[in-house]
Amino acid sequence: MANPSIEKAVAHAHAQRDEYMTHYHELLRIPSISTDPAHKEDINRCAAWLVDELKRIGFNNCQAIPSDGHPVVYGEWLEAGDDKPTVLVYAHYDVQPVDPIDLWDSPPFEPTVRDGKLYARGSIDDKAGVWVNLKAFESMFAVDGKLPVNIKILFEGEEETGSPNMLPFVQQHKDLLKADLLQISDGGSLPDQPLIIYGARGIVDAEVTVTGPVRDLHSGVYGGIVQNPVHVAGDIIASFHDASGRIQIDGFYDRVKPPSAAELKALEESLKIFLPDWEAESGVKTWWGEAMGTLGERATMLPTLDVNGIWGGYQGPGVKTIIPGQVKFKVTMRLVADQDPNEIKALFTAHVMRFASDTAQVEVHASPGSWPVTMLFDSPEVEAIHRAFEATWGKRALMVRTGGSIPIMGMFQRELNMPITSLGFGVGENLHSPNEFLWIEHFYRNIDTAIHFYYNLGEITK
């Protein structure tokens, strides 16, 4: 252990175990459910409680900054020196609703320990992200009177409602949030394996309507002389992919970045962990699309286009001999770096509109999409994480991309224009479900990991 402060801070954290945990229960007892207006005061109370906590630990300029929704908790400590990096630490203090309450074995806002697990709503998602950071900082302040890097704290109160006010907040506070690295402390690891999520796909959604005659028509009278809009919809859907699964929209792949060999290797390795669950959930024994790339590429690093639903004409029992007047279908596209949702929306619309004619009207309605995000994959900052996990877990993290979308990360990347890494400290289960729990041993271990990480970061020359 190169830096003797690490050992001291870790020892301090270990000595404070019971106090840190008892104190965590206070935070978990505040029902900061952001989606429910009835809990507005609980949200405000939680924000104020955290501001007090930041002050107590040693942060400056601590405040609950109002937004158009719930307040953002901010605090900073910028005295590490200009040669040290400034890290913007993001986590969120709001939690999901608790329904169905009947399925909880203990009250969701009364933290309860059973078999080494701490049961409470928010225990991992994402009060663990808030608390592990704070307890690491508290330990470092306690033994050194300072932190190894400059820190800005940004704890959001609306993540579980889709962060509707985060974009304007960020745009209005760009100077305040200026930093060298954004570290997202949401998400987590597996019990036996630390993970770093370093990428997520963007998304564009659209609804397509194909309209033919003004009403459903008798197929005996009009069959052969009126174009059937469902056939046009079939043509459109069939046009989206070739037989290998490659999307046939002109220009769709132009900005797609090919993965590095190291990324591909990491992806295939991480998939080994998830595939058994995926097979069980999907019931699929044969994956599809192998001509497009490896399983890992297709699941996370290549864009997709899926029709999510389709409906038109007669859908009841038996036969109704009609030419339907209209058919609609919904499409979502998952985007990867460096695809631009606005550009993809335009390419998609142009592609679909080619099927419009005198006999079939075509309309496309798309909503604002979200950007893909690619975070740091190999860099001194990521190496700082790996070294922290090696010291506390005995192994490096698996580098993971999610095929899903994390709109707020893409937004941060676009607006703040700084490198991002993701370091989730939660290890547990049932996020968003009844009986959410945190593995207590991992909670303690991850305070150590965080201490290692911030000291490791402090060794990076800016």
Next chain:
Amino acid sequence: MANPSIEKAVAHAHAQRDEYMTHYHELLRIPSISTDPAHKEDINRCAAWLVDELKRIGFNNCQAIPSDGHPVVYGEWLEAGDDKPTVLVYAHYDVQPVDPIDLWDSPPFEPTVRDGKLYARGSIDDKAGVWVNLKAFESMFAVDGKLPVNIKILFEGEEETGSPNMLPFVQQHKDLLKADLLQISDGGSLPDQPLIIYGARGIVDAEVTVTGPVRDLHSGVYGGIVQNPVHVAGDIIASFHDASGRIQIDGFYDRVKPPSAAELKALEESLKIFLPDWEAESGVKTWWGEAMGTLGERATMLPTLDVNGIWGGYQGPGVKTIIPGQVKFKVTMRLVADQDPNEIKALFTAHVMRFASDTAQVEVHASPGSWPVTMLFDSPEVEAIHRAFEATWGKRALMVRTGGSIPIMGMFQRELNMPITSLGFGVGENLHSPNEFLWIEHFYRNIDTAIHFYYNLGEITK
């Protein structure tokens, strides 16, 4: 007028105008609604009333023959001589339900005259077919004591329920029904123009199910590695037609008979009458499919394949990022001579099943279809109809094919293997709707037409 009996029989019918009409009211007052079990006794009463009527007029072997549903009214007069043709005359004595009763301006089973129209349920569909025939026969018997041809009467009581028991009835009574010509007295003419329907398309229907994963899946996790069944459905639907509208199922057109020049000419002429209504109903200003053939061919003499409805995945507001587990769609195909519904069903199924794979299960469920029917187009019998209309309407009939399906006619053609012609005597509107009415003047005129027709038929050497 070659045959003096025609003039005498027509004069007799004219002298009996009031009596024939009053008597018709008796038939219309019987609420012979075949779809409603509550009217079973009315149906039986109507059948018995018609048997009595046949006897009174001069028919032999008159009976209400039980079927598995409602009875078939039969009667015969076979004394015209072996050198005269035997005509099997089909009409139906059952009627549609009267709902919505509020929309009737007078009670549906209380025949009411307003502005030259006779309002009553069944007044055209198809008690006109029953009654015009009977009054023509009555007039001929009255002046000659005999008929010019041998006649077998077959009045059905289940046409409005889809004739579920007609196939077994015909199969069990082939000797009884043996004849040289089947004449269908259902349908009708326009007020200014007599029509002969000489063809109808058959039909095959099928429901196709494409199943992928066992449940809807998150498109972020599975997008790119699980095949989307809606895309497979799109491929299937797109594969049904080429860009001109030609159906791409192997062997689909093998048995399609090309129209004669005379048929084509007649079709285009008849379409001129219907097109304005069709344009108004459909809202379509540009017809589709011109590369396939003329408008008349496409509407009536070429087969079609239409997807009547499709549904799968998320169909609500907003976005749901799923790969749907399943999608279903319904298909009907209209068939023309000499396509075989069983063969088409097999060809369709084989075509669709080519899209089944390890990653997308495909199922086809088809119900028994119905045969297309092509009746006499130019023959001495059709010429006998034209001459009858010329004598009474001053013009020949337009030869019309319907693009719709008349399953019972296809069944008669297959089972009885005799030439068929169609001669509807109803002229009016609102069949199957409130305020069904018959033009009274046409009713009288069509009794004359029927008299002419049967005497004309008697001149044909067998």
